[in-house]
Amino acid sequence: MSLSRAKSRKRQRLYLIGAALLAAAGAAALGLTAFRDSVVFFFSPTELAEQSPMDTGRRLRIGGLVEEGSLQKLDNGSTVTFTVTDLQHDVQVSYTGILPDLFREGQGVVAEGHMNPKGQFVAQEVLAKHDENYMPREVADALKKSGHWEEIEKKNAKNMRN
């Protein structure tokens, strides 16, 4: 009796440990292979300029401020182009589709897509699932790196007061 109980206890522990190991190993293996292939890196316009020319097949994210007055409509307006800047370097972005609700000139934006051979960024997605006062964290970091964060912060604070 006690022998069989000990045996079953041992087996229990075995399958528990086995399951945990299997789960951990499986998750790690799948996660790592997927990371290698499908992780998207974020670039500020400055980093993009430093690393150009960029591989055109690579999917990446860029972010910064939409430069005032840079928004242009092509093909009757279904395609738009605008300039994203971190106040040191610029990159031109083109996007086909309806821009998200919170897209504004002078505001922060994050776009995902790839570079084309002309050095233009072709966005598949323009992301804006946030509140109108919010600066995407990546954009804030990029602006801090380029040293222009404080003036933007001041401007935003002024806007919020109005």
Place this chain on the structure above:
Amino acid sequence: MIAETGHFALILLLMLGCCQAVIFSPLGVLFRRPSLSATSSPSLQMAGTAGTITADKTGWWRSFSQAAFRPFSSDNIAPAPTGPIWPLPLLICLLAIGAQGSLIYSFVISDFTLPLVTHYSHSSTPVFYRIAASISPDRGATLLWITLTSLATILVLLQNAIFKKSENAHAIVGVMGLIIALLAASVLIDGDPFARIGDPPLDGQGFDPQSQDILDIFYSPILHAGLAGLSIIFAATVAALPRARLNRAWAEMLRPWALLSWTLLGAAMMISAYRAYAEQSWGNWWYWDASENAVLLPWLLATAFLHCLAVLEKTEALKPWTALLALSTFGAGWFGTFLARSDLLGPLPESLRASGDNAVLLIGFCFLFAGAYYLFSRAAGHLRENADFTLVSRESGMFINSVLLAVAAAIVMIGTVYPLFLRWLGGTIITVGPPFFVQALMPVTLAMLLLMGLSPTLRWRVDGAASVGRRMKLALILSVIVTLFVWMRHIDAPPLPLLGIGLAAWVVTAALGDLWEKLWRHRDHGESKYRNIKMLGPRYIGMSLAHIGMALLIAGGSASSLWEEQAVLSARTGQSIEIGPYNLQYEGVSLLPGENFATRKAKFIIYRNAQPVSELYPEVRYYPIRGVETKESAIWHGRDGDLHVSIGDRAEDSGRIVDVRFLPMMPWVWAGMLLILLGGVINMLTRMILLFKKNGVSAP
């Protein structure tokens, strides 16, 4: 004044939660401390406990450390405490409702001396959405979580009183008290919703326009009710662990809770998916962002738990694994809530960042789950069970599937947390988006689907591979035919979605084949076939519905991603747009007033084979309070796919930008989600009916 009352209620609730945690403590069960558990009246108990703790702190600590590091045995445990159990939980529940009510009242009367109200409401916000604003931003939502958790405590006591006395009722109430106290501390310290400011602004900043939607309002209550259900599961497991009594009675007690919270979490996910789908700028119906993953994570683990609980109830096997899942499910729920609320992952509104960093929520999480996992590690080796099942058996099928679900949860966790970790380490900013999750989860999902078709037909304990093959022959042939058929019609389709469709067909045919077997091939002992339907039982019916729903969801998701058609163009009034099998006629835009917004509503007439079928009204709304536009898409669920139409700005040539998408088989996704929910609801309802009828067929 009302807000102060709520504030006071919340502080009182925190203290009472601590009292409840101490008085009904599982520590009292764990260590032989008669003063903690043996006295009869609660007031005496409270005084006694306080006395012992303050009087000989060192003695208490010594006995604690002795007990904690003493080798485990079920003999050194004090008898289950007796005494009145109702007063404290009832009082806490009333206080929670009071605090919640006063916060809602402050929103309804637009009391702008509360910064929370200023942030999320405005005098022009409709009353309905003011109430929504009081429960959806993080502070209000945590308060709602407390209220629902205290209600769940009352419900579990009712369950205990009416149906079956649980030997652990006191300990469950104790753990619930601890959870409530931690949450209350988080509300009070992380960002007090009842804090006032001296010079209030004249008006508020308004409710977030993107959340102003009927469906969105139900999201927060449903999600937090699900989390409250998970906390009961957690508490019952922690309460049962010191005595290692994870037996059939424990499983029976937890089954309604597991079903309830699983269904509620599923409903919350469905709401968030449909909202993301209908809000044009939010991308796809499932975007793998942090707030979505925060619900998916506990849902996956709850699914695994639900299956293991069924095994445990039937055969008393898989005890340690089930206990681990029970703890981890609530852990994932709590951690997910923390992730979604903190601005660690972004993008989150500034207003949320202003309200604190949720440190207490995180500390509470660490404290609670470190303790729970410690208890688990002590008890894991002592959970007696008769785990006599072979590799080919129902138990093993369900066990492997629960492991796969746990792997899926781990992948979601890695994908959500890893970017955060990298940024914290060295500032590299990466994004883990849909491609990662699809690629990493695909193999797991496919294996899961394979087993999902197979395991419901397996026999308990022992089954033969050959007889399984014989039973599954028809389903196998049918699903291969379906796959070949789809492949022949779309010869250039990529293999993975095709495999998804084939496996979905496998699950459906296997489930239907098994149902047919049970209904018509089964002996009816001279009675009517109707008896066979009654013999199926709530669990079988619920399970079949949920499995078929899952298959439809996978098939629809695969197909719509494969054959989606999209057109973005500038349309003039009267212009006709061809997409998929449909023709859309644009009828122009009219400017209309809304409750607290102005809207440009476009009209589209859908034609199929030159016959008008329906009309669609996508909108662009302008909310003057926040100066924000939102684009509300209009969706038509057709026989062969969803038509998804949204409008944008005016184009250069005086037309209007129109984004039209045709997603074939997308209705399958929604139908699948509904079936999964229906499976949970039907299971619960039939169980309840059977329980109250008593003379019905007992659940198998």
